[in-house]
Structure formats: structure tokens, C-alpha cells
Amino acid sequence: MLISRAFTILMIYRVAITVSYQIFTVAVGWHIFELTQDVMALGLIGLAEVIPYFCCALFAGHAVDVLPKKKIALFGCAVYALMGAVMLWVATGDFQQNWLKPAWLMYFSIGLAGIARAVVRPIYQVLFAQALERSQYSRGTAVGTSVFQMAQIGGPAFGGVLIAWSGLVSAYLSVVVFALIGVMALLAFRYQEEVSKPSADSIWVSIVEGLKFVFGRQVMLAAMALDMFAVLFGGAVSMLPAYVSEILSGHPEALGLLRAAPAVGSTLVGLWLARRPLDQYAGRWLLAAVAGFGLSAIGFGVSTTFVMAALSLLFMGVFDGISVIIRSTIMQLLTPDNMRGRVSAINGIFIGSSNEIGALESGIAASWLGLSTSIVFGGVVTLLVVMASWFLAPKLRYLNMRDLQSDAAR
Template sequence: MDTAATTKNDPYASLRIPEFNYYLIIRFALVFALTMQFTIVEWKVYALSHDPFTLGLIGLAEVIPAVLLAPFAGHLVDKREKRGMLLICVVAYIVIGSGLFMLTWDRAVHGFSTQLVLNCIYTLVFLGGIVRAFVSPSNFSMLALLVPRPLYANASTWSSSAWQIGGMAGPALGGLFIHWFGVHWAMLLVVAIFLAPLYSLLKIKPKPILYKSQGEGFVDGLTKGMRFVWNTKVVLNAMALDMFAVLFGGATAMLPAFATDVLHAGSLEFGFLRASVAVGSLATMFILAYRPLVHKPGIKLLAAVFGFGLCIIVFGLSKNFYLSLLALLISGMLDGISVIIRQTILQLKTPDDMRGRVASVSSMFVGSSNELGAFESGFMARLMGLVPSVVFGGCVTLGVVITTYIISPAMRKLDLKS
């Protein structure tokens, strides 16, 4: 690697590494295709059921295998070549996307009951959760094999930016394509987009396996990542804070219901609402590429998550489309701070031979909390009503931040300069 690229004050340092640019394409294309797919599935499921609880079941179907398989997936990823693992996962996503494409084709499901179509969709989402259990640790582990250690923070910023661009474009275009072409043809585009990471992976050379067993047993190997996270309090606290914030403060799962029943908007406005969180987060990512969070990042993280909770409360109470859009936009900007700090903590604190397992624990804490949050939102919407459930979740998020501030001196004193 070019040692000149390690200059700390160069915001484009990691972008000067060719394979890292292919990695960014993989990050972007995967989340772009998956968020577009999830948006289309959400719209289709709600159109079939008209029940917010079914939106929560989508998240539950994905999170069950993602959580249950996470320890095994992380252990396997650490022992295997990362590029090859990602290739298998992308091919699996293409197969699953093709199945969803068929399920959204009226001619293909002619004669199927609505419940049967829903069950088939949930099954494919469940299979996607299995794949996701391996994608997250493979992605996280590969980044550290592409850039030198001094560039981990810079690379994490650009990696998160690529993820947020995909997360912004996927829902927005998903809503637009539903509006322009219909659900069926929009799903076909998802399948085509998966070809981009497939091509990019072929441009990256296989990477060395850094796993060191040191005579450890199978169970020890599986649980080593969990023990590392538990013993590294700043990592544990960052994961827990983000997990509870997303779990109780996530409102995006209920957006089809909010767009339709509260804001009385259509698929186009739904796409804008779905994308607004990622737009705000993306803006933060670009700012932080030039102005890294090195001064009291722990306090800034807590403040950002507290502001995120306030935005969710405003969104839940709003009946105006533009106010709801603004609340989600600002929540995304604040969430971007959380993402950057958490990813930098993980890259700097995790030993090279444990990256897959630690990333799997992170996916259990943080990544899966999106889907658990979707289920929680759907369940609470049925129990309390749509608007009260979102406001309640925002209030719980505020409580989590206050509690973390009180009990976690490691978070208050967090330093990312090393």
C-alpha cells in the first residue's frame, strides 16, 4: 500500500487505495439493493394486509436467523477467506431477490391466497437473514485487510458514507420505482443491482486468513468475540446504546402506515420519507470526513442519540408531511455521528484475528436491532396505537441515553485519537 496515503490530514487518504474503492462499491450496491428490496417488500406487504403488525413481522423474519447464526457466522468468517465468503453471499442474495420478483408478479401467484403470498415473502426474508449473518462480519473484516491501521478511522467514515448513500438511494428509488413502474418491475431492478458487488468482488484479490486458534476449543472459538466485547466496556457501551436507541426509537418500519394513514401520502412521498434519514446521515458523514470527532466523542455520541430520540417524538406527533420529513432528516444527521463513532471504536479496539466474531456480536447488538425494532414497533402499534407507540419509543430512547451517561464513565471519557 502507498504509505503516502496514510497522511492523517488527508480526508481522501483511503480513497487512494484501488481495492478500497471496489470495497466501497460493494458496500454501496449491497445496501442500495437491500434497502430498495426491503422498501418494496414493506409496501407490498402492507398493500396486501393493511395491518401495521405485518410490517413488524418482516423485521422479525429477518432478525431471527441473523441473531441465532451470528456467533457461528463470525467464527466461520474468521477462519475463512473473506472475499470468497462475500461472493457466496451475493449469489445467495441474487437467488432470494429472484424469488421475491416472482412473488410480486400477479401472473406467477395467480390462485395463491393472500396469506400464502405473505408466508412465502416471510420465508424469503428469513433466508435473507441467514445470508446477512455472514455478510456483516465478512464486510467488517475485509476493510481492515484493505487499508493500513492509521487509516481505519478515515476508511470507516468513507465506508459508512457509501453505506448511507446506498441507504438513501435505495428507499428513495424504491418508492419512485413503485410509483413509476409498479412493485413487480421495481423488484427486478433489485436483482440487477446485485450484479455490481459481484463484479467488484472479482476485482479484489483473495486476502490472508489471520485466524489464530491457539489450541482453543470450538465453544471457546464461538464465544471469544462475546467475551471480548463484554470485557471491553467502551465497545460494550457503544453497542448497547445504539442497540436500544434503534430498538425503541426506530420509526422507519412504520413509515408505510404513517404515510398512508397519518400523513395521507402516496408511494412517492413514502419514498422521500424513507430516504430522509439516510440523506441526513450522509450529510453528517461528509462533514466528519473533514472534521473528525476527536474531542470528547463519547459526550457527542450521547448528545446525538438524545437528539435522535427527540426527533422520533416530533415525528410521532406530527401530522404535517414536511415537519415529519424534517424530523426524520435531522434524526439521520444525528444517527450519522453514532455510526461513525461506533465503527471507529470497533476498528481500533478489535484484534485482527477476531474481527469476524466481534462484527457478528455487533450485528446482534446493532444491526439486528433494526429488525427487532420493526417488530417492537409493529407490536406496540397494535397494542397502543400507531402514534403513541412511536412517541413511547422516543421517550425510552431518551431514558437509555440518560442511564448510559450515569453508569458509563468509559463512554464519557472516550478518546479516539489513538
């Protein structure tokens, strides 16, 4: 049974911090574009988040492996609350006679989001492994992904409605509230704490050990690299504020709904895969899913109506959901308990940071090629990445999940 007290509380925690982050991203994206009317300003959101993420991720992974897990998770929630509080100050403050510029504080708050994500990503993977038995990982990953995507549906939609009806102040206040809900869920989470004994090796030796582990396993490395390049070039969500404003002439509600559309697709496929895991031909399913993601991005790039854009984003979510579940299951099955923090941090650098770098790439491409052309270009590059992976990673192409359970895929 997946429904245990620990697993349920862990899902509440994940929903809370995900909704907090999603409302923040919708609100700050709309806020910045409203002030600047510049797609490059949207691209800089990704850069402002990924720099602190890169700087902190590997150290956060090491800390997760050797320090009390709950305290680290609580720190992540506190940073989420702080970034919401900073933006609340920006939305309510008068900066006309102040040396502080609103844009500086906005990008500082976005940087805090990068720090928080560097902590939250690996700590969730560790707590997930504590809440479930190994035999439940595949189905648990599907359930967890569905819950995560439901939060990604509710968060952006709720954020867009708050901005339209109550303004940015209410949206930023809700960021803080949901972060505090995450704190309460963590305080209720009970599990057997297993803190590793301090090693005589330095932090750098520990980090290098994690890197060697990942780079020494072709299936794990290929799955990470495939998703990294696909998200880097195929991600179109970061341009949604500009797309809604320039192409659809829409409002914050449209932004929230379109932002939620990929999560709807991921949720639906996650619920399906919770009952029917893709254990056989998992590698081919992964490659096909990323190809479908690229084709959907192309469809979004040529969209001129809300319905067409929403359907394209919905299918992007479906294919991304398949990819995430397969990749996450690979990570959980291959990683020993004492290295989950470091491996998850490395995976976060591959996958999580590519979202932010992709946002910067999308901003630059949109300013050079135009908004629609840049999105189509990213989808085409994603298809080329899939073709390259098909030939360069044969172990991934022929992967079955049972191979991982027997440690045959190395």
C-alpha cells in the same frame, strides 16, 4: 490517501448490496401492507428477519475469521440475489390454486435477508481493515458511512419510484441486478488473503472467546448497548408504510423519499466528519447524538405533514450518523485482526438485530397505543436510555479516541 483501488472497489461493493437490500425492504414492506393493511404484518417483517439473523450471526463471524473472505462475501451476494428472485416469483406468480401462500414466500424471502446480513456485516469489516491502514480507520469509517448512507438515500427513493411507475416486478428485478453488481465488484477486489489456520478449539470455544473479548471491554460494550436500546425503542422507519398511508394519505414516492431522509442526514454528517473526526470528547458526542436521535423521533411522532416528517427523519439521520461513526471507529480500533469477524458479528447482534426487533416492538406498540403515540413513546424511552448510560458507563462518558489507540480504555 483513502482513495485506493481496493478501497474504491470495496465502496462499490457496499453500495451495490446496500441498494439491493434497501429496494427490497421498501418493496416488500409496501407489498405486505398493500395486501394486509395491518401494522402487525409490518412488525412481523422484523421478526422474520431477526430470527435467522440471530441463528447465523455468531457462526458467520467465526467463519469470516477462519475461511476465505471473498468466498464468504460472494455467498452473501448470492443470497441477496436469491431473495430478490423469490419475491419476483411472488409478484408474477398465480397462487390461487397453489398450496403455497404468497405471505409464506414473502416472509421466507425476508428470512433470507437476515441470513445475508449476518454474513455481509462481519465480512465488510474484515475487508475494510484490509483495504486501509490503521491510521486511516477514523476517516475511512466516515467515508464508508457516507457512501453507505448515499446508497440508503438512492435505494429507497429508487425503489419507491420503481413501484409507482413500473410496479413491484421491476423493483424485485432490480434487487437481483444490484446483487450481481456486488458480485462483479468482489471479483475485481484484490488484497492479501490471510486465512487463519484451523484451530484445535471447537467453534463454540471460538465464539465464546469473541464474547469474552467484547464483554471484557467496558467502552466497547457500553457503546453497543447504548445504540442497541436506542434503535430498539427509537426506530420509527419500520412504520413508514402505515404512516404514509394513514396519516399522509401518500403514495409509494412519498414512502421512498421519507425512507431516504435519514440517510441524507447521515451522509451530510459523514462527509463533515471525514474531514473533522470527533477524536476529543468522543464519548460525550456519542451520548449527545443518541439523545438527539430520541428527540427527533418524538418530533416525527407528532408530525402531521410531509415536510415536518421529512425534517424529523433528516435529523434522526444526522444524529444516527454521528453515533454510527463513533461506534464503528471504537470497534475498528479496539479489535485485533484475527477477531474482527466474531466481534463484528456480536456487534451486529447488538445493533443490527435491534432494528428488526424494534420493528416488531413498533408494530405491537402501534397496535396498542396508536401509530403516533407509539413513536413518541419510543423517543422518550431513548432519552431515558441515554440518561442511564451517562451514569452507568463513566469510561464511555470520558472517552477520547486517543485512549483507544493506546489501549487505555479497557
